[in-house]
Each structure stands twice: as structure tokens, then as C-alpha cells.
Amino acid sequence: MDIPAAHRTFLDEVVPRIAADDRVTAIALSGSLAHGTPDDFSDVDLVLAIRDDAHAAVMSDRLELIASWTDVVVGFTGEHVGEPRLIVSLVAPPVLHVDFTFLPETEFATVLHRLRLLHGLGVTPAADSASPELSSGFDPQWAEDRFWVWVHYGATKLARGELFETLDTVAALRKLVLGPLASRRAGAEPRGVRRLESIAPDDAVALQSTVSGYDQREAADALLAAVELYRRWRPSEGVTRRPEAERLVMGFLGDVLGGLQPVRTDAGPTTDPRP
Structure with a gap:
């Protein structure tokens, strides 16, 4: 594999140490190192297959195990991403971001087709683990069922003057919905807004309209821009749209925009709402 020198040195040192534990039956890479698109700033994403009967014991000791394999500066569990x-x-x-995922051997076999195997040549993909469709990581129906609820939430926070929460809502729309849609349009795997500038440069430029400063009118314009891009980019087929939700939410948002009041912050004078 053509990977950066620091990443290669790390793997050359660590993989044999991990493989020495007979409870680990396979070691693989995911992420950019597996897909052949790494650079000097890439994470190292290691996925370990653990014997099913030993998985619970390994899970209880996994931080100590990692510390025995490499020099850990800090590490924590992944509940924040649901894993x-x-x-x-x-x-x-040198300082590297390394993710270690500990999977039972039977589950590892179902995802092996998406990984680059480093150790465990006897492991084969499960019979029912056919390669997923490009859209497996993003469901447009999931987005349509949630988008208007999220826009309404952002509108309520905008009306209340909670600009940080409004900006966070627009950022979530960008990451969870608009970025994946842009990636799909470019024929790439949806991964939020990761590498969007190179995957879909024109759409990345369009997404700049959803980025704003700490200003009520700018935040309003960013929320409106997110809605407009969603309307342009959502699939025309294969999705059950929610027209009543769209109509009601856009009416509500229009009322909010018409009633914007100046917001005074500690950082400066009252902002000009320019309704």
C-alpha cells in the first residue's frame, strides 16, 4: 500500500504486537488507508476481529491492551458516535489519530468486504455480506422524514435569538443531509462533508451559502440557503415527500423571518435585522 511513512511505521510496529494475542483472529484497515486515498493527515482506522468467546473479556481490557501495543497519549470509548x-x-x-474497533469474529466477517485485511488470511467474507450499494450510508427517505422538523427547530431558535443553536442546526443540515446529497450527486460515498471540496467542488461552492457569522440575518439567510439546496438536490424519484410538512414549516419560517427583531450580544451593538 502507498501510505505515508509515519502511518507505515506505526502499522509495521503495531500489527505484529496485536497479532500476537491469540484472541485476535484478524486485523484490517478501514477509512482512507483501506480505500487507497490517504495523506499525511489521515487517521489510522484499525478493525480487529476477536474470537466470539473472548470478545467480552477483550472489551473490558481494551484500553490496557492498546497501551501494551503502542504509546497511547489519550484514549476514550466511542459512545459519542454510537459505537x-x-x-x-x-x-x-509522531502524533497520530488511531481508531481501534473491536468486533466479534462473526460480525467482522460480515464487513470484511469493506476493509483491507492486514492479518488473518484465513478469514473470508460472510456469505450474506454482498457489497453494499453506494447509498448504503445515506437514505434519502430518512433525510426527507427529518429535514422539515429540523428546519422548524432552527426557525424557532432563530426567532428566539439563540444564534449558536441556529448555527448548529444549519451545520447539522449541512453534514447530515446536504453533504451526503452532494456526494451522491458526484457518484461518491456519502460521508457527511468529508473531502467535499475535492469530490464535488461545484456543490461545495454552493454550500458556502449555508455558512454564516454570528448575525441574525446571516443565520436566517444560511437556513434559507439550506432549504433551497435541499429542494434542488433531493432525489426526484424513490422518495415519499412530505409536502404538508414542507408547506407548514416554510410558512412558519416565513413568519419568523418577517418578525425578526434585533439581537443584542455581549460582543457588540444590536444587529440590524433588515427584514
């Missing part, structure tokens, strides 16, 4: 079997860590030197 407690993940350990997110920094190792050094």
Missing part, C-alpha cells in the same frame, strides 16, 4: 466498541486515541511519536 462503544470503538476506542479513539492519539498515539506518539
Whole structure:
């Protein structure tokens, strides 16, 4: 594999140490190292297959195990992304972000087709683990069922003057919906807004309209821009639209925009709402 020198050195040192534990039956890479698109700033995403009968014991000791394999600066479990079997860590030197995911062997076999195997040549993909469709990581129906609720939430926070929450809502729309739609349009795997500038440069330029400063009118314009891009980019077929939700939410948003009041912040004078 053509990967950066620091990443290669880390793997050359760590993989044999991990493989020495007979409870680990396979080691693989995911992420950019597996897909052949790494650079000097890439994470190292390691996925470990653990014997099913030993998985519980390994899970209880996984932080200590990692510390025995490499020099860990800090590490924590991945509940924040819904994956407690993940350990997110920094190792050094040099400083690298390394993710370790501990999967039972039977589950590992179902995802092996998406990984680059480093150790465990006897492991084969499960019979029912056919390669997923490009859209497997993003469901446009899931987005349509949620988008208007999220826009309404953002509008209520905008009306209340909670600009940080409004900006967070627009950022969530960008990451969870608009970025994946742009990636799909470019024929790439949806991964939020990751690498969007190179995957879909024209759409990335369009998404700039959803980025604003801490200003009520700018935040309003960013929320409106997110709605407009969603309307342009959502699939025309294969999705059951929610027209009543769209109509009601856009009416509500229009009322909010018409009633914007100046917001005074500690950082400066009252902003000009320019309704």
C-alpha cells in the first residue's frame, strides 16, 4: 500500500504486537488507508476481529491492551458516535489519530468486504455480506422524514435569538443531509462533508451559502440557503415527500423571518435585522 511513512511505521510496529494475542483472529484497515486515498493527515482506522468467546473479556481490557501495543497519549470509548466498541486515541511519536474497533469474529466477517485485511488470511467474507450499494450510508427517505422538523427547530431558535443553536442546526443540515446529497450527486460515498471540496467542488461552492457569522440575518439567510439546496438536490424519484410538512414549516419560517427583531450580544451593538 502507498501510505505515508509515519502511518507505515506505526502499522509495521503495531500489527505484529496485536497479532500476537491469540484472541485476535484478524486485523484490517478501514477509512482512507483501506480505500487507497490517504495523506499525511489521515487517521489510522484499525478493525480487529476477536474470537466470539473472548470478545467480552477483550472489551473490558481494551484500553490496557492498546497501551501494551503502542504509546497511547489519550484514549476514550466511542459512545459519542454510537459505537462503544470503538476506542479513539492519539498515539506518539509522531502524533497520530488511531481508531481501534473491536468486533466479534462473526460480525467482522460480515464487513470484511469493506476493509483491507492486514492479518488473518484465513478469514473470508460472510456469505450474506454482498457489497453494499453506494447509498448504503445515506437514505434519502430518512433525510426527507427529518429535514422539515429540523428546519422548524432552527426557525424557532432563530426567532428566539439563540444564534449558536441556529448555527448548529444549519451545520447539522449541512453534514447530515446536504453533504451526503452532494456526494451522491458526484457518484461518491456519502460521508457527511468529508473531502467535499475535492469530490464535488461545484456543490461545495454552493454550500458556502449555508455558512454564516454570528448575525441574525446571516443565520436566517444560511437556513434559507439550506432549504433551497435541499429542494434542488433531493432525489426526484424513490422518495415519499412530505409536502404538508414542507408547506407548514416554510410558512412558519416565513413568519419568523418577517418578525425578526434585533439581537443584542455581549460582543457588540444590536444587529440590524433588515427584514
